[in-house]
Amino acid sequence: MGEFKGRAQGFHGPITATVELDNGKIIKITSEHEPNAHIGNLGIQRMLTKIETKQNLDVDAVSGATFSTSAFLKAARKAVAVSEGKLGYDEALDLSVSLPSTNEENIDSVTSASITSHDEVNTSVAQAPIYLDDDDKYFDEVYDVVIAGSGGAGLSAAVEAARGGLKTLICEKAGIPGGTTNGSGGVIQAAGTKYQKNLTSYQDDTPKKHAQLWVTAGEGNVNEDLVWDLALGAPHNIEWLAEMGLNFDTVYGHAPIPYVAKDLHADRIHQYENGGDGGTGTLLILALLKEYEAKGGAIEYDCPVIGLIQAKDTHEVIGAVVQKEGQTLKVKANLGVVLATASVDHNPALAKELNPQQYFDISNSTLLSSPYDTGDGIMMGMSVGGAISGMGGCIDFCGRTGNATNNSIPTIPLIHVNGIGKRFVREDATYAYHYRAIFQETQKHDAPTFMIFGEQSILEPGSAWTAESLAADLESGLLIKADSIEALAELIKVPVNNLIETLEQWNKYAIKGEDPDFGREQGVKTINAPYYAMQNKATNLGSLGGMKINTDSQVLDNFGHAIKGLYAAGLNAGGWVTGYYPGSGTAIAGIIHQGRKAGKHLVKTKTL
Structure with a gap:
């Protein structure tokens, strides 16, 4: 009988398996891993139960958390290898040491895409009734x-x-x-809750206003009965979840929807303790x-x-x-x-x-x-x-910047331009609204759109870049840099005169803090050389x-x-x-x- 350890690299960091053996049978197994590995933890907990039931490692990785559970299995096998004299104690804890491959798929549901080309395959398992x-x-x-x-x-x-x-x-x-x-971050919208009253300045918000915002945002295409039913029920659902132990400690709002009245916007996004992050x-x-x-x-x-x-x-x-x-x-x-x-x-x-x-x-x-x-x-x-x-x-957003994902992080001085070098959307509007416009412009011109900003933009509140990360993104090719508008236009393949006109128009009014074209409110400042451009590519949540x-x-x-x-x-x-x-x-x-x-x-x- 003995206790042995092995370590392998998981998605969020090292995973250490501690295996207790008796006559070659596993009588207890535990895992140490990053506390932020929430999804991986679900899979590992299921795997621990499976292993202790079978008393051996003859189990498969858990689907839905394959990367994390495959890494845990590797760590556990290294621990067992120590008990068999095949690895030394230090080798089993060394992340650079591996056992022969077991052909596990190192894919995690959080990061993997299922299809990478436009193969028109129906991937559903559904059959006829x-x-x-x-x-x-x-x-x-x-x-x-x-x-x-x-x-x-x-x-x-x-x-x-x-x-x-x-x-x-x-x-x-x-x-x-x-x-x-x-x-997801588990955040939930609701109006008129005690949490909203206690944690925000919105003391008189109502489910009626919430429903009106959602209906207006639906542009005449939503079922209003469903929307009203949801808005009226949302505060009760918050209480229902609180009764199960979720402690709501933060409430904030989403970025604006351009054509929805300001008085319909409010801080309604409820976040529970330790929630909010992916x-x-x-x-x-x-x-x-x-x-x-x-x-x-x-x-x-x-x-x-x-x-x-x-x-x-x-x-x-x-x-x-x-x-x-x-x-x-x-x-x-x-x-x-x-x-x-x-x-x-x-x-x-x-x-x-x-x-x-x-x-x-x-x-x-x-x-x-x-x-x-x-x-x-x-x-x-x-x-x-x-x-x-x-x-x-x-549910599309910019995964690199998180631009306009909530009303707490302001949009920096930047603009979006289409394939002909023209602005086409209010950039501080809520993320999926402007990403719909990005998709439409990409289709319309059969060309990508770009986010353009200046070097001074990264010094503004809400910036996703530091000087170091800016340099890293340039090195990786994610960002393009140019010292003139003409050079930038050539690099992103848009008409030079159009891009010059677009930036001149923006800067002309930005000096006064105005945006007559789209009504922008955040980050309305001039954009000057050197210029940076990043092709807009969505991160999709469904x-x-x-x-x-x-x-x-x-x-x-x-x-x-x-x-x-x-x-x-x-x-x-x-x-x-x-x-x-x-x-x-x-x-x-x-x-x-x-x-x-x-x-x-x-x-x-x-x-x-």
Whole structure:
């Protein structure tokens, strides 16, 4: 019996495995890793359970956190190698020492893109529905509710269903819970809460104003009933989460939307303790999962829902086909199935058909949404006659600068120019609004757009650059530098005269702090040589649009009738946000709310 250590490089830093062995069997194993490795930690915790159950390292990396769990396995194997005399103690802790490869995939769901070219492949696992008699004997397992996906929407539906006494099963495609919610900051919009009153100057904000902002931002393309229902429910959802232990300690606002009245803007983005940064959405997921499991709910990992089951006579949805441990099972859902698998993020075929901006992003941007978001729920919803709604637009932002991601970080003196050297958007407008314009201009001129700023710009509040990082980005080729406008125009391949005119026009009014062309308010200062340019490339957090739903999250057909037994929530649902993403915290607000509405309606259905 003995204790041995091994160390390997994880995504966020070194991972140390401590293995306790007795006669060659693992009786205890622990991990030391960076506390900020939130998503990796979910996978490692699952792996620890697997290893201690099997008492050996004959386990696979956990999908959804493959990079982190592969690194942990390497560290654990080095520890075991010490016990076998194959490595020395110091060698096992040396990051430069490796054992022979085990062909693990070093891919993490946070950083990997699933498709890197415009192959028009349908990556969904969804299949056509099957028809069965509504009798338990035709099914392998029986539940009241089956939920596809364990992100914020799926878990919120599950918590409400389980609290209502319903026998509930979550089927998660990946090896860890959370989906794309994991990679978010977990921030949530709501108006009129006690937190908003205590932490901001907005003492008289209301859900009515919040709804009016969202409706206006929807440009006439959103379902106003869904938007109003969300705005009115959002404050209650904040309290619901607080009851589960989330401590909301910060409230701030999103950057402006140019055509929305100023008095409709307010600080509404609620951030819980230790949240806000990418990857801290796991804290929200863990709170929901803890409550769900405390109420007796079941969850299966590496268990995708691949199809719906309809009753032969009525065609209502009565179950789901799932893949579990190499088997295809028919699972009955006495009350209903909830689709919570996000939108078409990593599905080129569906994106090309339904969301051109997402289709462009698949090949040209960094995708941070879960690679398991392949439109499965949308395919399954459409397969039984469900209508789609709100398709178009993405949650796009500048990953290098974070420009206009909230109202706390001002936009520096910079401008965006298109392929003909002209400005085209208000640069301090909320991030996805101006990234929609970036996409449109790129398509219009078949040429990239550029962010242009001067050397003095990086000294302004909100700058993402220091002198050192500026030099590093020049070295890497991310930035282009020129001492004259003429030289810059040649480097970025835009008409010289147009770029001269654009910068002269900007500087003429910037001296007075004005922007008559677009009404810019932040960073309105002159831009002077030397000049820097960076091609605009989006970082994508997901696409917008999904199944058409009502305010109970029931999926509707093309005639507006509810499909009995079928629900959709969050970004698997559409019509409540479209065109562009109106600001941080909107998505989490929607997924929590619509998940809860689905769960509550299922509980109500049982009592009818």
